[in-house]
Amino acid sequence: MKNNKNIFRTLFIFCYLLAAWPLFAANQVQGIRIWPSPDNTRVVFDLKEAAEHNSFSLDKPDRLVIDLRDTSGGSQLPNITGESALIKAIRSSGDNNSMRIVLDLSKNSQANVFTLPPTAPYGHRLVVDLPDKLPEQFIPPPAIRAARDIIIAIDAGHGGEDPGSIGPSGYYEKNITLPLAKRLLALINAQAGMKAMLVRTNDYYVHVNRRTEIARGQQADLLISIHADAFTSPQPRGASVWVLSLRRATTEVGRMLEQTERHSELLGGVAEIIKDSANERYLAQTVLDLSMNHSMTTAHQVANQVLQELEKVAYLHKSKPQAASLGVLKSPDIPSILVEVGFISNPQEEKQLRSANHQHKLAQAMFKAVKRHFEQAPPADSLFALHRARQHKVSAGESLSVLAQRYQVSVADLRQHNQLSNDSIRVGQVLRIP
Incomplete structure (x- = not known):
């Protein structure tokens, strides 16, 4: 009789573990991170294991749907860090065998969904890239x-x-x-x-x-x-x-x-x-x-x-x-x-x-x-080139008055612009022309 009880208990535990196996074996979403940039929003789902997934888009309203196989889930998602104007909400549903994640979008976006292997400091990831045309306020000027x-x-x-x-x-x-x-x-x-x-x-x-x-x-x-x-x-x-x-x-x-x-x-x-x-x-x-x-x-x-x-x-x-x-x-x-x-x-x-x-x-x-x-070596059309052009390297026989006449400036301005205490200049000296 005692042996029968042990056999029954063993079978019960085995059946319980067999029924609960999907729960233990299933993948899990452990974190969600949103990385916005001026022309793209990246959403990263941190996973316990590599993801098996399918995705498709819906409109009226705009949504991205991601189905994760062999992933335990329901309506509860882990904490989400970051935010983006392109994403109104992220919600989920599912059971112990599968999980559906829905991204409610503020506008249509041609999503790119792919997986990434573990790379320190991150583990397995499912990545969603959502291109976004630059909003008016983010468009850089033509130049x-x-x-x-x-x-x-x-x-x-x-x-x-x-x-x-x-x-x-x-x-x-x-x-x-x-x-x-x-x-x-x-x-x-x-x-x-x-x-x-x-x-x-x-x-x-x-x-x-x-x-x-x-x-x-x-x-x-x-x-x-x-x-x-x-x-x-x-x-x-x-x-x-x-x-x-x-x-x-x-x-x-x-x-x-x-x-x-x-x-x-x-x-x-x-x-x-x-x-x-x-x-x-x-x-x-x-x-x-x-x-x-x-x-x-x-x-x-x-x-x-x-x-x-x-x-x-x-x-x-x-x-x-x-x-x-x-x-x-x-x-x-x-x-x-x-x-x-x-x-x-x-x-x-x-x-x-x-x-x-x-x-x-x-x-x-x-x-x-x-x-x-x-x-x-300034570009020809730059302010640096203009300043460089207004320099003169003194040659033998040149004086401050000769250079002032050549560049059509006064001796006083030439002296002041180069912080000269007198009119003496030397061969090889570089003068800035006002």
């Missing part, structure tokens, strides 16, 4: 270029769902690059004749292809992408500067030539002359090659200047510009550099990179280098 201003596009690496590299203390690369970019922005905007714009202005993700497009849309004279390096061991340290490799540049030029609808954007006014791109492809090729050569030469010059200044405030990992096929450096028509300000994987440098004082020094170094480059 923020004031008359003769030099435009610098500053790209803070990573952002949003992409934290970048992670330091020994758990600090994210994205939390270094954006504050540093904002410091550089302030320094450049305080300089007459220069304007800066941020590729991303807050903690959201911008696809690498969009970064160069944003810079091009603002007619940038230079793109600076700021990152922090990392390695599998803590020993490597120091800053480095990267430029576009010739192989990548050549590939991008070929790709641009195929995109005939973008020739006016890439070739500027020359595109009005090159009407038939099929018959005059060689001319378009020549123009883009010249643009590429100019951009790569400029990038190398700026990179060398930046390294010279960084060496004064930081240890250098590489003392010369490094060439690479990095996505953010892919634009052959915009001079572009990527600055690795140090190794976040090095405990000492991670601590240093988090320091506001050190970030200020790094921003100052980059600003001084960029300013010096454009003072020495």
Whole structure:
């Protein structure tokens, strides 16, 4: 009799576990994060396991429906962090075997739903990208270029769902690059004749292809992408500067030539002359090659200047510009550099990179280098070029009165403008002409 009771108890437990098995085996939604940006909203569902999903859109009203198989769920969702004007609500229903998630949208959006494998600090994720046309208030002006201003596009690496590299203390690369970019922005905007714009202005993700497009849309004279390096061991340290490799540049030029609808954007006014791109492809090729050569030469010059200044405030990992096929450096028509300000994987440098004082020094170094480059080689239509043209290097036999007559200014103005105590000048001296 006792054996029968044991057998019965064992069968009961087995049947109970069998009935409850879906509950134990099911996937679970553990968190929901919303990352808004000016032209896209990303929703990330943190999951216990890899997701098996289907999705479809509905209208009147606009909704995105996601069905998760083998996922326990109901009307209760975990806490949601972040918000977006595009998402009115996120709700769910289901049982122990499946879960339906509905995103109520304020407007139609062609959603892209995909999964991501675990990458520290995140586990399995289901990602929903919801493109959004720029609202009126977020549309940048056709160009923020004031008359003769030099435009610098500053790209803070990573952002949003992409934290970048992670330091020994758990600090994210994205939390270094954006504050540093904002410091550089302030320094450049305080300089007459220069304007800066941020590729991303807050903690959201911008696809690498969009970064160069944003810079091009603002007619940038230079793109600076700021990152922090990392390695599998803590020993490597120091800053480095990267430029576009010739192989990548050549590939991008070929790709641009195929995109005939973008020739006016890439070739500027020359595109009005090159009407038939099929018959005059060689001319378009020549123009883009010249643009590429100019951009790569400029990038190398700026990179060398930046390294010279960084060496004064930081240890250098590489003392010369490094060439690479990095996505953010892919634009052959915009001079572009990527600055690795140090190794976040090095405990000492991670601590240093988090320091506001050190970030200020790094921003100052980059600003001084960029300013010096454009003072020495300003774009022809810039305020810097105008100022450079109003300088004179004194030659033998020249006097202050002779120069005043030549430039049609008074001797007193010439003296005051150059802070001269008398009329004496020396050969080789550079005078600024008022």
